[in-house]
Amino acid sequence: MTANGPLSGKNILITRGGKDGEKLAAQIEALGGTPFVVPMVSFRAYADLSASVFLRKLSAYDWVVFTSKNGVRYFLEACSRAGIACEHLNINWAAVGKKTAACMEQSGLKVSFAPRKFTAKDFAREFLRSGHRASRVLLPKGNLAGTEIADFLRKSGIIAEEWIVYETYMPEGAKEKLTRLLGREHIDFALFLSPSAFRHFKGALEESGMDIAGLSTRIAVIGPSTRQAVEKAGSRAAVCPDEYTVEAMLGALCDFVRLEEK
Known part of the structure; x- marks a missing residue:
């Protein structure tokens, strides 16, 4: 972890699993952040x-x-x-x-x-x-x-x-894992790489009796289709890059944090 990186002190939820989730977690650690991986989507x-x-x-x-x-x-x-x-x-x-x-x-x-x-x-x-x-x-x-x-x-x-x-589909046990995480950690940002990941996240919260509007967690999305899903649910994406890639999303997230902390 980079102690003085642009994401230093930030707890960040990663909703993508597998190798992509592991890679994203490593990137966040390199930027100084603390990643928490709770996959909201899986594929078959x-x-x-x-x-x-x-x-x-x-x-x-x-x-x-x-x-x-x-x-x-x-x-x-x-x-x-x-x-x-x-x-x-x-x-x-x-x-x-x-x-x-x-x-x-x-x-x-x-x-x-x-x-x-x-x-x-x-x-x-x-x-x-x-x-x-x-x-x-x-x-x-x-x-x-x-x-x-x-x-x-x-x-x-x-x-x-x-x-x-x-x-x-939503991986087995994802809802319980998410609920436990939010109960013990303050999450600064949640990253969503697809509309389905956000919908599953929102659904898991609602099934657990939690209101997404009551969370202080800010939302970062990879592109416009995911942002539209967030907005349709009555929420707001704080971060959405101009180029729809993971690297651009992380860059936009770092820029957002820098501006916020000025």
């Missing part, structure tokens, strides 16, 4: 009854669009089980977000298009303006993901089909 493969149909006609799509690393992971797992080597298919691959693009490249999928900004709306606009041609597009996604990209493409006359390859 989704048994979509249409999976065999999507796999059978995979070569008919000229573009496959991923909006998350989990979309890439569970799509490739489904293809692997079916004996399909995706890197050999004559398909254009597109990504929303740097981390998604990096995950695709590491998995052997060459990214042919990625928007400068990371929201679904930005992707759809930039894709159509870029001159890329598409007649049939597949979007592997999670069960809670929005339909903005598919809706936009359909309005432009493109066939856009959505395949749910994974589902998001």
